[in-house]
Amino acid sequence: MVRVAAIYTADTLVSQVQNLFKEYLPSVDLVNIVDDSLIREVIREGKVPPTVVRRLFHYYDAAADTGASVLFNTCSSIGDVAEYAKSFTRIPIVKIDDAMAEEAVEKGRTIGVLATLATTLRPTISLVERTAARKGKSINIVHGLAEGAFDALVAGNTQLHDERIRETAMRIAPSVDLFVLAQGSMARMEETLSALTGKPVLSSLRSGVLSVRKFLKNEGLL
Incomplete structure (x- = not known):
């Protein structure tokens, strides 16, 4: 079965993404990786701090370890990190926006x-x-x-x-x-x-x- 790993910085989108996968990609196994502390740090700092960048790269690596074929980045606040990471991750990244x-x-x-x-x-x-x-x-x-x-x-x-x-x-x-x-x-x-x-x-x-x-x-x- 094809697997997709979705990365979230908050839990507000998880159920909506799951429902859309059931509608458009019913045969795909969706893995959700959620760390709602990420967006709180980004808001507090007013930018994406190095601590968040490091954790995201760990999650991108963990997503590959799940056997996912692609990583789905669901947060626009970290979109620039995801764009930069495309050159380094073991699996491709699709950005939500x-x-x-x-x-x-x-x-x-x-x-x-x-x-x-x-x-x-x-x-x-x-x-x-x-x-x-x-x-x-x-x-x-x-x-x-x-x-x-x-x-x-x-x-x-x-x-x-x-x-x-x-x-x-x-x-x-x-x-x-x-x-x-x-x-x-x-x-x-x-x-x-x-x-x-x-x-x-x-x-x-x-x-x-x-x-x-x-x-x-x-x-x-x-």
């Missing part, structure tokens, strides 16, 4: 990046900018940080989480062609925000899992 960035630069010129964590905002902006440069596209980015939304989600207050995201989206909607949601935990807001703002909204969760499926098919593993 790469497909979203590709679609965004194909469909829009002025792209709104929404995030609930400042530590995710900059890596996502950088990813979109790199993707545009690689494709020879000229884009503008308008960003919005939904202050307090992530804390509300962790505390179980999904209503406040969603409200802060809606407010932030409405504030920048007049200036953008489309939105990208910087975190997988925001994915369930995709349809709501599109209806509210009248703009296309892209999220990384489903497209990320579909990227894993595409990779496995291209490698002849499905």
